[in-house]
Amino acid sequence: MAEIALRGVRKSYGKTEVVHGVDLDIAAGELVVILGPSGCGKSTLLRMVAGLETITAGQISIGGVVVNRLEPRQRGCAMVFQNYALYPHMTVAENIGYSLKIAGLSRAERRERVGKVAASLGLTEFLERKPGQLSGGQRQRVAMGRAMIREPRVFLYDEPLSNLDARLRVAMRVEIRKLHQRLATTTLFVTHDQVEAMTLADRIVVMNKGVVEQVGTPQDVYNRPESTYVAGFIGAPGLNLLHGIADSDRGVVTLRDGQRLSYDRGRWPEVGHGPVIAGFRAEVVKLAPAGLAGRFDFAEELGAAQLIHATIAGETVVAHVSGATRLNGGEPVSFVVDPAEVQLFDASTGRRLAGENGSAVASAPGARAMVPA
Ligand SMILES: Nc1ncnc2c1ncn2[C@@H]1O[C@H](COP(=O)(O)OP(=O)(O)O)[C@@H](O)[C@H]1O
Numbered sequence: 437m438a439e440i441a442l443r444g445v446r447k448s449y450g451k452t453e454v455v456h457g458v459d460l461d462i463a464a465g466e467l468v469v470i471l472g473p474s475g476c477g478k479s480t481l482l483r484m485v486a487g488l489e490t491i492t493a494g495q496i497s498i499g500g501v502v503v504n505r506l507e508p509r510q511r512g513c514a515m516v517f518q519n520y521a522l523y524p525h526m527t528v529a530e531n532i533g534y535s536l537k538i539a540g541l542s543r544a545e546r547r548e549r550v551g552k553v554a555a556s557l558g559l560t561e562f563l564e565r566k567p568g569q570l571s572g573g574q575r576q577r578v579a580m581g582r583a584m585i586r587e588p589r590v591f592l593y594d595e596p597l598s599n600l601d602a603r604l605r606v607a608m609r610v611e612i613r614k615l616h617q618r619l620a621t622t623t624l625f626v627t628h629d630q631v632e633a634m635t636l637a638d639r640i641v642v643m644n645k646g647v648v649e650q651v652g653t654p655q656d657v658y659n660r661p662e663s664t665y666v667a668g669f670i671g672a673p674g675l676n677l678l679h680g681i682a683d684s685d686r687g688v689v690t691l692r693d694g695q696r697l698s699y700d701r702g703r704w705p706e707v708g709h710g711p712v713i714a715g716f717r718a719e720v721v722k723l724a725p726a727g728l729a730g731r732f733d734f735a736e737e738l739g740a741a742q743l744i745h746a747t748i749a750g751e752t753v754v755a756h757v758s759g760a761t762r763l764n765g766g767e768p769v770s771f772v773v774d775p776a777e778v779q780l781f782d783a784s785t786g787r788r789l790a791g792e793n794g795s796a797v798a799s800a801p802g803a804r805a806m807v808p809a
């Protein structure tokens with residue numbers, strides 16, 4: 437395993453810059469997930485680490501060595517892609533062992549190493565099959581085996597689970613996490629799926645249009661999003677966001693329709709008077725009288741709970757409520773929000789406002805257990 441450091445890394449295709457200066461430190465043995473929507477530069481960043489793309493500016497080092505000018509094979513990275521690109525005419529064993537064959541290892545050595553890797557991925561019984569005779573998940577494991585057998589210093593995954601069905605995706609997520617616990621190989625994992633990121637990562641790098649918006653543990657990005665962008669992207673649903681005018685004397689935000697949402701002044705001492713965006717998790721909203729008045733739109737059924745979508749002051753607010761609630765479209769609803777759970781963002785920049793004194797205060801019930809005491 438090896439640490440990875442990115443310093444001011446930029447990438448342009450022609451005149452268009454798509455990665456705008458990324459700084460990132462990944463510790464040896466860490467599993468870091470790069471998360472962001474399609475087109476934000478995740479693959480480009482990963483491919484620059486692998487050496488499959490040149491770097492327009494900046495520096496990348498792996499294990500303390502600057503690799504800017506090193507060939508991909510000199511960097512000690514193994515990459516797993518979304519389309520696993522196995523050799524269709526080779527067996528599983530041949531696919532996994534191919535790089536060893538190229539490297540000139542003897543048949544016996546290859547057989548032993550392939551056997552070990554296959555066993556660790558539950559592929560022993562499939563060694564003589566061709567990729568066409570495997571399920572999607574098995575093929576994906578072969579692709580991982582092919583990467584593992586090289587005993588790389590770094591694993592790079594580019595959306596490796598996106599082609600799998602939902603159930604298999606969850607299973608493979610667990611496999612990758614377990615594999616990482618066992619091998620502790622430094623890993624960079626790219627995905628657009630925030631659930632995948634939350635469940636896999638030691639730390640998440642949230643990207644937006646070629647820049648890093650926030651780097652933090654899953655709890656950090658969930659509980660203390662640094663921007664409304666991160667707030668809206670992380671969590672299902674994302675943070676509720678309502679525009680309004682803060683009045684720091686009274687600790688209230690006046691919404692667009694004149695209704696008032698209270699926040700904890702003690703936690704946001706530096707918030708003044710002026711436009712803000714107030715945020716709170718769906719999980720902290722209670723359906724109770726004398727709250728924010730709105731109009732019911734529809735409910736998403738989750739089984740044990742529902743997501744109640746409503747319109748308040750012209751904006752959408754979602755409440756996560758347990759049990760079944762019968763409401764009709766257009767019916768009035770009242771949402772109560774604990775002031776201690778309200779977070780504040782700058783209305784023009786979307787950045788989290790200063791004031792909260794570092795302690796992880798705002799947290800949804802589901803996340804509270806994860807916050808260190
Ligand atoms: N070879 C290329 N030539 C020109 N533009 C590219 C090339 N590869 C990627 N891009 C552009 O760079 C941006 C980032 O792409 P990419 O890194 O693939 O995003 P992601 O993996 O996050 O979906 C996109 O706007 C994409 O169109």
Ligand SMILES: [Mg+2]
Pocket residue numbers: 478479480594
């Ligand atoms: Mg991509």
